[in-house]
Amino acid sequence: MRLAGKVALITGGGTGIGRAVATRFAEQGATVIVAGRRPAPLAAVVDAIGAAGGRAHAITADVSQVDDAARLVQKTVAQAGRLDVLVNNAGIITSRAPVGACTDEDFTRTLDGNLLSVFRLTTAALDTLKGSRGSVVNIASVAGLKGRRGLLAYATAKAGVVSLTRSMSLDLAPFRVRVNAVCPAYVETDLNRDFLAELKRTGGYEDLLAMHPLGLGTPDDVAWAVVYLASDEARWVTGVALPVDGGVMA
Numbered sequence: 001m002r003l004a005g006k007v008a009l010i011t012g013g014g015t016g017i018g019r020a021v022a023t024r025f026a027e028q029g030a031t032v033i034v035a036g037r038r039p040a041p042l043a044a045v046v047d048a049i050g051a052a053g054g055r056a057h058a059i060t061a062d063v064s065q066v067d068d069a070a071r072l073v074q075k076t077v078a079q080a081g082r083l084d085v086l087v088n089n090a091g092i093i094t095s096r097a098p099v100g101a102c103t104d105e106d107f108t109r110t111l112d113g114n115l116l117s118v119f120r121l122t123t124a125a126l127d128t129l130k131g132s133r134g135s136v137v138n139i140a141s142v143a144g145l146k147g148r149r150g151l152l153a154y155a156t157a158k159a160g161v162v163s164l165t166r167s168m169s170l171d172l173a174p175f176r177v178r179v180n181a182v183c184p185a186y187v188e189t190d191l192n193r194d195f196l197a198e199l200k201r202t203g204g205y206e207d208l209l210a211m212h213p214l215g216l217g218t219p220d221d222v223a224w225a226v227v228y229l230a231s232d233e234a235r236w237v238t239g240v241a242l243p244v245d246g247g248v249m250a
Contacts, residue, residue: 002231004029007080009072011063011121012090014041016189017139020219021087021226026054028227033076035059036090063090064113069120077128084134085230086125088118088161091139093191096150107153114157118164122179126172135178137229138165139222142185142245158183162241169239178238180229185245187217213247221246 008025012018013034019041022032026049034042034056042058049056057079061068076083092113095106118138129136143151144158162181169179186192186208199205209215225244228234243249 001029006030006084008085009033010087017219018089020223024223032056063117069124073124083128084132086136089139102152110153115160130175133176138181140181140183166239181241183243184222185248
């Protein structure tokens with residue numbers, strides 16, 4: 001049990017990568033708090049984890065809202081007694097527009113949903129994480145490591161997550177709080193479903209596959225990397241932005 005005795009809060013925990021992370025964390029002994037905007041997917045995750053013998057709770061929250069970030073941390077501690085691992089997974093893609101076509105509204109909303117939300121929730125959890133000498137794992141993207149045509153706002157936000165991760169890791173190292181990021185390439189999730197379907201219709205899918213020497217990833221491929229970074233196996237690892245990308249960055 002790599003996470004036995006730990007309490008983990010996972011945002012965007014109802015679907016995709018977040019659900020996979022929650023499932024693997026519970027299998028590895030963690031008590032899991034899944035958070036998100038939609039109650040039904042969260043309840044399904046909690047039920048599935050419980051049926052498998054794990055421990056999980058759900059909290060409905062919108063981490064892009066300042067008040068919800070503080071409330072989410074407070075409710076997590078109230079329900080589980082502590083917080084050891086924060087996984088900032090929640091994110092959005094509002095626009096696949098290039099420069100000149102991306103609106104101010106789309107750009108601002110994308111930054112809010114992908115970058116400011118990470119800042120707000122991590123800041124809200126600081127005292128609790130310092131007390132537990134916990135860790136933070138941010139779900140960034142290879143788009144934050146390498147420019148992406150047509151993903152101006154999203155790539156900018158995820159690059160911000162990578163930089164935030166590195167800076168926070170230095171700020172929090174004296175408190176023995178580790179901060180790392182995982183940078184997935186294209187993974188078959190609800191977030192990418194419509195985009196991948198459109199590529200299959202228009203003939204661009206094979207080009208996308210060619211970018212990934214090991215093929216497209218699954219949520220589980222990312223989840224196992226998060227398990228490692230959250231575990232004591234990674235106790236001397238901080239400030240890392242780990243590509244989990246099937247070879248895209250090779």
